[in-house]
Amino acid sequence: MSELYAAFEGPRATERAEALVMRALERGQWGTLGDLAVGLSEQLARLCGARWAIAIHNGAQALELALRALNLGYGDRAVLPAYGAEQAAFAVARAGVTPVFADVTEGGGTLCARSARAALERGAQVRSGARAIVAVAVHGGVRDMDALTALSKERGVPLIVYAPHGAGFRWEGSAAKALGALAALDLGEMSLPGGGGAGCGGALVTDDEDIYDACWHYHNSGRTRSGGRSIGGHILMGTNARMSEWPAALLLDALERMPEALAARGRGLDALRAALHGQAALRLADSDARAEDVPGLCALRLVGADAARRDAYVRALKHRGVPALAAPAPLFGAPALSCEDFVRQTGKPAPCAREDFPNARAWAEQGVYLPGWVLAREEGVAGLGEALRSAVTDA
C-alpha cells in the first residue's frame, strides 16, 4: 500500500462498480482489450477532448511508453521539473532517457517555461540535446501551458504532459490544450475525483494518429492496430501494458461521478482559500484564470519554513485528524538518480546533482499535501481551515 494512499482513507467501491466487476468476471473477458478497458479509453478521450486514448496499467508505465513511442531511448535526454516528479524521472530513466531538470513556477509548483528553455539550451551544448519536455500536473494542473507549448513548437521538441494528479485538467477552457503532443495520465488512487482509489490505472492520450499507432503497438505486445489479436502476424516492439477489466470497471464508475465530485472539490477549494485569506504563513498552490485544475490533491506551502518545521507542521495536522503528508523531496541530488541501477538504465547519472532550483527547493521543503477528497466533505472545510491555521503555532 503506498504511503500516500495509506494516509488518505478514501471512499469505497460503489454498487455500480462492483456490478461491472462481476459482469466482467462472468463474461470471462478479463483482459486483452476487454470491453470495459476499451470503453474506458473512449471515455478518457472524450474527457480530454482528444481523438485517441489508451488505457494502460498505470501512469508511470504510460509515461515510459510515451517516451518510447516518441522514439526516445538510451542516450537521449528529456527536460523534467525538479520537484514533484520522482515517478516521472524514474519512468523516464526506465526508457533509457536521462532527465535534465528545470525549476518550477514559484506559485504553482509546475514546470517553469523559462527554466525549461534554459535546460534545453544547456542540453544543446552537449552532443545529444533534450528530445522531449515533460510537464507534470503535480497539483492538479500545469501552469505556463502557453509558454511551454510555444517552446515545444519553437524547438521542435515534443511536450509530454504527465498527470499524476489532474487527469482531464483544462487550459483556456479546453482539455485538448492541456495535452501537449501526448499526455500520460495516472488514474490510480487519487487522480480522479469520485474515484475512491481504483488502485492502479493510467492512460495515454493524444490527438496525433501516428503517435497513437506507436503507443498502440507498444502497449499491446507489439501487435499493430490492424493486426488483430492473433499471436502471429505483424509484430513490432512492445510490451504488455494493457489494462485489465478490474481497474477499468472502477474507473468507468469514477468517471461517471467525476463532474459532481469535481464541482464539490472546486467549491471546497474556494472556501478553503477564503478561510486561509490573510494567513501569511500558509499559501495554497496558486490558481490561474486560464486553468481549470482537477485537484487530486490539495497542495499548500508553509511559507518560510524549513523541512524540519514543515514536518512538525504535518505531525501537528495529523494530531488534529487531518490526513496530511509532506511534499516529496527535491529530485536534484536524489541518490536514486545516480545509483548503479539508474546509470545502468540510462548510461549516466542525471546531470543536475549539483544544481539548485529555488522554487523546487521551496516546494519540496515547505509543501504539504492533503487528499483532494477532504475538500468535498459534507461538513465543509471550515474545520479544515481552522486546523490548518492552528497547527501553524504548534510547528
Add this chain to the structure above:
Amino acid sequence: MPNLALLGGAPVRAQRGEYLRWPTVGDDERDAMRRACARGFFGVGGPESERFARDFAAYCGAAYALPVLSGTTSLELALRALNIGYGDEVIVAPYTFSASITAIAMTGATPVFADIDFETLTLSPSACERAITPRTRAIMAVHLGGRPCDMDALDEIARRHGLPIVEDASHAHGSEWRGKRAGSLGAVAGFSLQVSKNISCGEGGVATTNDRALYERMRALATGYAGGAVPGVEARLGELACALLNARLLRLDADIRRRMRSAAMLTEAFESRPFLSPLRRDARVTRDSLHLYGFRYLPDVLGVPRNLFVRALQAENVCNVDEGYCEPIYDSALFADPMYVQSTGDRFVDPTPRLPGNERAARVEGAWMQHVSLLGEDEDIRAIVRAIDKIADNARELRDHAEGGDGA
C-alpha cells in the same frame, strides 16, 4: 457431398463443448471478487497480493514471488534485477512468443537466438552453448507450452560459464523437471497470468526466485515509493487481480491432472498415426502444465499442408488447434522497428544461416492444441482422435481443395 466439416460436411461434434471456453468461473472466483470489492482497497501491496505471493511461491517451491503487471514485466524485472541492460546479450530460443524477446529488448539488452530441438520445441543446449559470447549475461529458458527445457544440460552450461538462467515460465505454472517446479529451476523466473493462461487474472504476471537479494531488487525496481534508493517504477499487481488469482490457484492442480490424462491419451494415439509425431518423451519431465499440447504434423504423409490440416481439425468442433509460431521471429518486422533500434542500439544478432530446428517447427511441422482442448472428459479426447482419423480418411478432399486453389 464432402465429409469434412471444413468443406461443408457434418462435423464430429455439432457444437463446441463448454469445456473449450476459457476462463471458467465458479463460486470460488465469485466469492473472492465480492469479498475484494467489499474490502474496498484496490491498490498494490494489500492482503490479497501478499497471500498470492506467499502461496504461489510455495506452489513453485520458490522462496519468493512478486506479482506484477504482466508476464513481460516479470521477465523484464528479472533481467533488470540481474543488472542486465544496454550492451549485454541474452540467449533465447526463437520459437516463442515475442514477449520473451521484447522483455530483453526493453532492458536495452540484445536477444541472441539459439536453435531449438524440434522434437521438444525448446532451447537446444548445444546450440545455446555455441551462442555464448563474452557479452552474454544470461540464458532465457522458455518452457514452451509448459514443457520444461532440458534443465540438466542448461544448468551445466550455465554453471560452466557463470551465467544465470532466467526461466520464461509463462506457460509452465505447475510444470516439473525431476520433481522440481518451474519457477525454482533457475536463478529467477517470470510467469504470465494473462487471461489465456492456465492460471489467470486478465492481465498479470509473477516473478519467482529463491534468491533473497534478487527478490529485494525486483521489489525495489517494481515499487513506486517516493524516496527510494533505486529508481523504482510501480509495476505491482492490484488487489482485485490478486483476489481472483487466489481463487484460481485452488483449481490449478485438478486442471493439470485432467490435462495430463488427456495428453497421455492423445500421445498414445498420435504415436500410431504416421502423419503425427508427439513431442519426444522425457522421463525427467515429471509434470507438464500443458498450456499447449505441442506436436508435429508431417505434411508429406497425407500430402496435405499443415495449415489445411489444422483448419480441418478446428472445423470438426472438438478442440482448439493452431499452427503455432509460423513466422520465425527473427524474420519479423520487430527488429527493424525504430523503437527496438532505439532501445537496444540497433544490435540484432541475425541467425544466419537460418536455424534449422526452428525453421522446421515454425514453417513446416509445429502445431499445438490449446490447453482447454484437454479439459474435457475421456470421450471428448476420443472425439479429437476420431476427428483426426476422419481427416486422414478424407485427405483427398483436402488435396483436391488445395489443388483447386482454396487451400492457402
